[in-house]
Amino acid sequence: MADRQFDVVLFGATGFTGSLTAEYLAAHAPVGTRWAVAGRDGGRLRALRDRLGVDAGVVEADIADPGSLRRLAEAGRVVITTVGPYIRYGEGVVAACAEAGTDYVDLTGEPEFVDLSYLRHHAVAERTGARLVHACGFEAIPADLGALFTVRQVPEDQPIWLRGYLSVTGLPSGGTFDSVLTAFARWRSAAVARAQRRRVEPTDRSRQIRGASGRPGYDRAAGAWVLPMPTIDRQIVVRSARALGRYGPDFSYGHFAALGNPLTAAALGAGAMGLFALAQVPPARRALSRLRPAGSGPTPQQRAKARFRLRFVADSGERRVVTEVAGGDPGYGETSKMLAESALCLAHDPLPSSAGQITTAVAMGDALRARLERAGVTFRVVRPR
Ligand SMILES: NC(=O)c1ccc[n+]([C@@H]2O[C@H](COP(=O)([O-])OP(=O)(O)OC[C@H]3O[C@@H](n4cnc5c(N)ncnc54)[C@H](OP(=O)(O)O)[C@@H]3O)[C@@H](O)[C@H]2O)c1
Incomplete structure (x- = not known):
C-alpha cells in the first residue's frame, strides 16, 4: 500500500454529497495527506479542484468501464464513493477495492446492496486485507x-x-x-x-x-x-x-x-x-x-x-x-464530515487489525468517535x- 499514489481518492466528487465531502477534505485533511477527486468528467473535476484551491489529484473513472475502476482502486489506500444509488452503480467499485486490497467507505443505506456486497466480496477482501466499510454517513x-x-x-x-x-x-x-x-x-x-x-x-x-x-x-x-x-x-x-x-x-x-x-x-x-x-x-x-x-x-x-x-x-x-x-x-453537512473522517481514520489512525466487510464500530470504533467529537x-x- 505504501506505493499507492494517494492516501484517499474521492469518487463521485462532482455530485451533491461528493462535492461537500471534497470541501470537507480541502478544509480538514491533515497537511501531507495526498488525496484526489475522481469521477467520470475530468473537466468538471479540474474545475472543482480549482474552485477549492487545493493540490488534489484528478482520477477519471466511469462505472461502465471496469478497467477505470481497477485503476481507481489501485490509485489510493482508501477509496470513498458517493456514486449512488449503490444497488445500481456501486458493485464495481466494491469489487475493484476488494481485489486490490484497498480500504473502501461509502454512504449506502441500502441493505440489499450491503448484503450482496457481503456475499460477493467479503471473502476476497478478507484475503487481500481490504476493509469494506459501508454506511459511513448519517446512516449509520x-x-x-x-x-x-x-x-x-x-x-x-x-x-x-x-x-x-x-x-x-x-x-x-x-x-x-x-x-x-x-x-x-x-x-x-x-x-x-x-x-x-x-x-x-x-x-x-x-x-x-x-x-x-x-x-x-x-x-x-x-x-x-x-x-x-x-x-x-x-x-x-x-x-x-x-x-x-x-x-x-x-x-x-x-x-x-x-x-x-x-x-x-x-x-x-x-x-x-x-x-x-x-x-x-x-x-x-x-x-x-x-x-x-x-x-x-x-x-x-x-x-x-x-x-x-x-x-x-x-x-x-x-x-x-x-x-x-x-x-x-444530518443528511449532508454531518454526512460529508462523517464520510471524510472515516476515510482519514482508515488512512492515518492506528486501528485494530481487521479485513472484509465490517462496520464502523468494528473497523474504527473509538478512534472515529474521537475524530467526530473534535469535529463537533x-x-x-x-x-x-
Ligand atoms: N447514508 C446517508 O446518510 C446518506 C446521506 C447522503 C447521501 N447518501 C447517498 O449518497 C449517494 C449520493 O447522493 P447525492 O445526492 O450526492 O447524489 P448525486 O448528486 O446524484 O451524485 C451522484 C454521483 O454519482 C456520479 N455518477 C453517476 N453515474 C456515474 C457513472 N456512470 N460513473 C461515474 N460516476 C457516476 C455522478 O457523477 P456526475 O457528477 O458526473 O453526474 C455524481 O457525482 C446516494 O446513494 C444517497 O442515498 C447517503
Whole structure:
C-alpha cells in the first residue's frame, strides 16, 4: 500500500454529497495527506479542484468501464464513493477495492446492496486485507458509534436492551431520494439477498444478539410518539454487537423516529406508506424521481437549519442509562464530515487489525468517535450524569 499514489481518492466528487465531502477534505485533511477527486468528467473535476484551491489529484473513472475502476482502486489506500444509488452503480467499485486490497467507505443505506456486497466480496477482501466499510454517513454512524458508546456505560454481564430514538430535521438530495425509491421498489430482491446472507454468515450460538422491530405508539422511555424505522441502522448495530464482545451475551436494539405529537407521527407513517406504494409502479416512480433530480439538494440556508439528535435508552439489570449523539445537518453537512473522517481514520489512525466487510464500530470504533467529537458531533451521557 505504501506505493499507492494517494492516501484517499474521492469518487463521485462532482455530485451533491461528493462535492461537500471534497470541501470537507480541502478544509480538514491533515497537511501531507495526498488525496484526489475522481469521477467520470475530468473537466468538471479540474474545475472543482480549482474552485477549492487545493493540490488534489484528478482520477477519471466511469462505472461502465471496469478497467477505470481497477485503476481507481489501485490509485489510493482508501477509496470513498458517493456514486449512488449503490444497488445500481456501486458493485464495481466494491469489487475493484476488494481485489486490490484497498480500504473502501461509502454512504449506502441500502441493505440489499450491503448484503450482496457481503456475499460477493467479503471473502476476497478478507484475503487481500481490504476493509469494506459501508454506511459511513448519517446512516449509520450515529447509531453504530452511539450504541457502542452506550453499552460502555452499562455492565456487560447483564442483558442489554437498547433503543435509539431519532429526532431529525432536513430535506433529501436527488441521490438520496432516488436511493429511497429504488430500495422501496426492490423490497422483494432485498429480502432474497438477506436470506442468502443469513444462510452463509457464521453465527455465534452462545450469544443472543438481535434486532427488535417494535411498534408505533407512545413510548414512555422516549417521552415521545415513535415509529419503528426500517433503515439500515438497526442491522449495522446488530452486526457490530455480533462482532464485538462488549455488547454482552444478550443484546437487542430497536431504532425509532421520535415525534412530538401523534398527528405528525401518523402523517409521517402514512407518507412513508404512500411513497412505498407509489415506488412499486414504474411510471409513478419515474415521475416522483423527477421531483428531486440527480445533483440537486437542500440549499446552504436549509442545511444550516437542519439538526439531528439520536437519544439512546439502555436497560441493563436494574440500571437505566440515557445517552445522546447530536449534531447539525444530518443528511449532508454531518454526512460529508462523517464520510471524510472515516476515510482519514482508515488512512492515518492506528486501528485494530481487521479485513472484509465490517462496520464502523468494528473497523474504527473509538478512534472515529474521537475524530467526530473534535469535529463537533457530540456524544454524551444524559442520565445518570
Ligand atoms: N447514508 C446517508 O446518510 C446518506 C446521506 C447522503 C447521501 N447518501 C447517498 O449518497 C449517494 C449520493 O447522493 P447525492 O445526492 O450526492 O447524489 P448525486 O448528486 O446524484 O451524485 C451522484 C454521483 O454519482 C456520479 N455518477 C453517476 N453515474 C456515474 C457513472 N456512470 N460513473 C461515474 N460516476 C457516476 C455522478 O457523477 P456526475 O457528477 O458526473 O453526474 C455524481 O457525482 C446516494 O446513494 C444517497 O442515498 C447517503
